[in-house]
Amino acid sequence: MQRRDVVTALAAALAVPAALGTSPATAQEHPGHGPAPDELTRRMLAVLTAELDDRAAARSLVPHVHDVGFDWHPETAPLRKLDFLVAYGFGNRPPAGGGDPTKVRPEPGPVNEELADTVARIRRHRTIPVYAQWEIARFLESKYRMRHVISIEPVVAPDGTITYLSTDGVAAQVAKAREHLPGGVGTAGVVGFRDHIKRCVQTTRDRGMKAYAPQGHTMPHTYDPKSGQPWTRRRDLYLVHDMAAQWQVLREKLVTGAFPQG
Structure with missing residues (x-):
């Protein structure tokens, strides 16, 4: 050809x-x-x-x-089949007062507020526990006074250095929090940015949980040009970033599957 x-x-x-x-x-x-x-x-x-x-x-x-x-x-499921929600953050804003970004938390930013709004809309239909990345949890607590919200926080070292969790890091924390529940882990309803949610669902599943996007609920899709994470400022940049992340996970799965003993 x-x-x-x-x-x-x-x-x-x-x-x-x-x-x-x-x-x-x-x-x-x-x-x-x-x-x-x-x-x-x-x-x-x-x-x-x-x-x-x-x-x-x-x-x-x-x-x-x-x-x-x-x-x-991602695959979707009716809200009645979901036992809890997992909300993954997207982007942020630089710290309002400046300072060392390794030790001062950024501002959650408008996209994470939209994600919190999405969680709130879903919760109006069914009151189930919410595990939310801290940027979203802050709005659920301050704006909605929502109960039964578990904030997934970054890891803070003794010297104050902050290590922010990846999508997989958040999923790992949720899996750990639910692994010993009497009724089992249950089925997750995933909330995430429109271009991120497919990977959010896949990552949640990779951590051993059943996971779906809530059926009939639109996810936020407006990018923040002032985000502190450059790859989340524009769609063309983020899509490449997300595809690279998907390929990396797929690579590990395929290599491990082909050669489990290394």
Whole structure:
């Protein structure tokens, strides 16, 4: 296949989701994790086969490329099936009073307030415990006076140095908090930024919990250009960041699965 043909095929593949009607407005109700559209996978397979000159390798890669690059929507479940909520933070604002950023907490910022608002809307329909990253928990406590909220705090060393938890770090703390409950861990309803929530659900599951996005609830999607985390200021930057994180996790799973003994 000539280079021009490869580019044309890839462009057509990228156009398929739009042709199928997938857009941010409709994406929240996407069932998630279904098979890729036949035409999309066919074109992706053709492009990769031509580029790699290896159909077997291309066939093994296509599902991963589709999952990481073309599917941004987690599986959902009705609120009645969820036993607790896990709310993952997104971005922040630099400390209002300045100071050493390694020892002074940032401001939670407007995106985390929107995430807290989302938790509050969900809780109006069902009162279940909430495990919230501290940036969200602060708003749940100050703005909503919400009860049954467990704040997932950063790790503070004896010298005051703050280590902020990753998405996986938050999930690990939640799993630890629920592992010895009499009724078992239960099923998590995940709240997260629109472009982050798929990975939030996957990470929660990777920590041994059943997890879904609450069905019928739209997640915040407006980026904060003043965020203290540069990769969360613009969508084009964040999507690359999130895909890189997904690939890193997938790499570890595939290598461990292929060679469990190292």
